[in-house]
Amino acid sequence: MKVGIPKALLYYYYYPFWKKLFEVLGIETIVSSSTSKEIMDKGIEFSVPEICVPIKVFTGHVAALIEKADYILVPRMVSILKDEYFCPKFMGLPDMIRYTVPGAAEKILSPSIRSESDSISDPKHYSEFVDVLGVSAKELRRALKEAEKEWQRFRMLSKQGHVLSDIYRFLEEKEELPEITKEEDPFQVTIGLLGYVYNIYDEFVSMNIIKKLKELGVRIITFEMLDEGEIFRSIRFMRKRLFWTFSNKLLGAGYFFYNNPSVDGLIHVTAFNCGPDSLIGKMLELDSGQYEKPFMTIRVDEHTGEGHLLTRVEAFVDMIRRKKIKMRGALNHENNFSIYGNNAGL
Ligand code: SF4
Numbered sequence: 001m002k003v004g005i006p007k008a009l010l011y012y013y014y015y016p017f018w019k020k021l022f023e024v025l026g027i028e029t030i031v032s033s034s035t036s037k038e039i040m041d042k043g044i045e046f047s048v049p050e051i052c053v054p055i056k057v058f059t060g061h062v063a064a065l066i067e068k069a070d071y072i073l074v075p076r077m078v079s080i081l082k083d084e085y086f087c088p089k090f091m092g093l094p095d096m097i098r099y100t101v102p103g104a105a106e107k108i109l110s111p112s113i114r115s116e117s118d119s120i121s122d123p124k125h126y127s128e129f130v131d132v133l134g135v136s137a138k139e140l141r142r143a144l145k146e147a148e149k150e151w152q153r154f155r156m157l158s159k160q161g162h163v164l165s166d167i168y169r170f171l172e173e174k175e176e177l178p179e180i181t182k183e184e185d186p187f188q189v190t191i192g193l194l195g196y197v198y199n200i201y202d203e204f205v206s207m208n209i210i211k212k213l214k215e216l217g218v219r220i221i222t223f224e225m226l227d228e229g230e231i232f233r234s235i236r237f238m239r240k241r242l243f244w245t246f247s248n249k250l251l252g253a254g255y256f257f258y259n260n261p262s263v264d265g266l267i268h269v270t271a272f273n274c275g276p277d278s279l280i281g282k283m284l285e286l287d288s289g290q291y292e293k294p295f296m297t298i299r300v301d302e303h304t305g306e307g308h309l310l311t312r313v314e315a316f317v318d319m320i321r322r323k324k325i326k327m328r329g330a331l332n333h334e335n336n337f338s339i340y341g342n343n344a345g346l
Helices: 011-024 037-046 053-065 095-102 123-133 137-159 164-173 209-215 228-233 245-259 275-291 307-335
Strands: 003-006 028-031 071-073 078-080 112-115 190-194 218-222 266-272 295-300
Touching: 003 011, 011 028, 011 164, 011 295, 028 112, 037 053, 037 078, 053 095, 071 218, 078 095, 078 295, 123 137, 137 164, 190 209, 190 245, 209 218, 209 307, 228 245, 245 266, 266 307, 275 295
Parallel strands: 003 028, 003 071, 078 112, 190 218, 190 266, 266 295
Antiparallel strands: none
16 A cells, blocks of 8 residues: 655645654555646646645645555645634645546545644544554554654754755755854844745745755745744734734744844745735735845746746845945944955945
């Protein structure tokens, strides 16, 4: 028996958990290959046109797995925090896939996750596994415990400041984790990179923005590197939080970045047709003046070109770097000392 795991949506948050779970249950898994034009085209073919890009991408990954796996994991993500929910597209995902991808109806494996924390290892979410996969309740409990341990290890590495792509290479290919860049250099540019994990870590969707920023020498901080407490403290000023947990996390991270002196600017990567993002993007953009930090939105759709992204990112980083140099120069001038001499023109 083989279970297919689409390399899309919450693959970028829960894959270490899923992988360990099936491994301990003795069930082989197959992950779809990274998003490509072919996968995107399949997703567009089978999805309703008005749906957001990440759901189209997920649909394309399911289509790519349909002939290769006996079951395909399409979880129904309802909640991971009390009184907050996932975006409705996550809740309806198994139904959307069932009715749009030919052959998917009989293959969908769909645990229903209604948790009160990010931890999703409660056996009650997985009762379907006992009937469909033929595992015993005892085996399932043991596998979930192991999966939880692996996932906690993964989250710890995130919170140490590693980007997910590096952590996955470390866990999967045993590659060494790169050293975390510290902000000791006063000219080091630090960007708060905001976006759902499935947007910023899917190299096709984000046009590999992380690699581009790293090549420009930028230190990157993303929401999943932050402590939950820090995130939610940052949006305590709101009279009412949003309905959607991951949107709250992004918003909280955004205000955390605004309030954190070591972050020089924010880039928000958002997908075309994302309802929650149209709200949080606007809120953060409107407040950027008040916090005196540059904020840039990169909106991706099925047709966004890479050249345009690179130019905008380079210009944004360059602007921040120049500002830092100028401020530093002024500071040093005040102290009667300039690293550029008294005529530093930057
Ligand atoms: S949060 Fe936005 S991008 Fe994510 S599934 Fe919902 S609409 Fe799509």
